[in-house]
Amino acid sequence: xxxNTLAPQQARSRESLRKLLKAAAxxxxxxxxxxxxxxxxxxxAGLTPGAIYRRFPDKDALLETVIIGIxxxxxxxxxxxxxxxMARQIPLxxxxxxxxxxxxxxxxxxxxxxxxxxxxxQGRDQTSFWRKISKLEMDTHKxxxxxxxxxxxxxxxxxxxxxxxxxxxxxxxxxxxxILVDRDMKCWQAVIxxxxxxxxxxxxxxxxxxxxxxxxxx
Numbered sequence: 001x002x003x004n005t006l007a008p009q010q011a012r013s014r015e016s017l018r019k020l021l022k023a024a025a026x027x028x029x030x031x032x033x034x035x036x037x038x039x040x041x042x043x044x045a046g047l048t049p050g051a052i053y054r055r056f057p058d059k060d061a062l063l064e065t066v067i068i069g070i071x072x073x074x075x076x077x078x079x080x081x082x083x084x085x086m087a088r089q090i091p092l093x094x095x096x097x098x099x100x101x102x103x104x105x106x107x108x109x110x111x112x113x114x115x116x117x118x119x120x121x122q123g124r125d126q127t128s129f130w131r132k133i134s135k136l137e138m139d140t141h142k143x144x145x146x147x148x149x150x151x152x153x154x155x156x157x158x159x160x161x162x163x164x165x166x167x168x169x170x171x172x173x174x175x176x177x178x179i180l181v182d183r184d185m186k187c188w189q190a191v192i193x194x195x196x197x198x199x200x201x202x203x204x205x206x207x208x209x210x211x212x213x214x215x216x217x218x
Contacts, residue, residue: 008182014076015057016047018044018046018053018143019046019047020041020047020055020062021065021066021069022045023041023044023045023046024041024045024062024066025070025113026117027040027041028063028066028112028113028117029110029113029116030112032112032115032116032119033116033119033120036059036063036116037059038052038053038059041062063120067117067120067121067129067133068132069142070117071133071136071137071184072136073178074140075139075140075143077133078140078143079136079143084146084150086145087148087150087151088151091151091209092148092151092154092155092208093204093213093215093216095147095148095151096148096207096208097200097204099144100171100200100203100204100207101200103171103175104175104196104199104200104203105173107175107176107179107180109195111179111180114180115180118176118180121133140166141165142171144164145161145164145165147169148164149161149164154213155213156211156212156213157210163210163211163212166210167207167210167211169206170206170207170210171207172194173204180191
């Protein structure tokens with residue numbers, strides 16, 4: 001009889017954990033790191049604070065699990081949705097344009113969550129959590145480099161691998177600075193494009209030019 005009830009109990013436990021982690025990510029995005037309290041997360045998940053503390057000793061342990069899960073799913077989606085064979089079928093300028101467009105949309109849509117994740121990770125260097133998220137981020141970065149390098153012959157930079165890696169770092173750093181760090185962007189209004197369409201165009205232009213690729217029509 002115990003064996004008959006074990007599977008449903010485990011399924012309910014997994015579903016409860018899934019709801020909790022989803023709720024914690026949503027609260028982080030809506031209320032920031034300071035506003036992501038255990039009572040607020042519990043209410044959002046339809047649980048009691050006690051139910052959360054039975055799974056996690058404190059808020060930090062919960063948020064570490066949330067952040068690692070987000071990064072793991074991000075890498076898994078990338079590897080599932082885009083393989084080197086698929087990337088080979090997409091011209092490099094088109095691939096770069098799609099990546100930049102998707103990153104810009106994602107940063108805009110998830111700015112609150114991304115800002116909270118960065119804030120949480122600060123000051124945790126050399127911890128096991130920091131080492132794990134650093135590896136996940138680096139694995140994703142290396143995979144993106146690998147995808148671009150299927151078009152190595154089109155890259156005119158003398159060191160294609162270094163160029164792609166640096167171009168991706170520059171791209172993500174620019175988006176972090178413009179979207180996550182300077183929230184209202186008032187101090188940038190005089191020197192950056194006024195909206196996302198020209199911003200995307202300039203990001204793409206600089207990305208391709210660094211790799212030594214001329215855009216058609218430019």
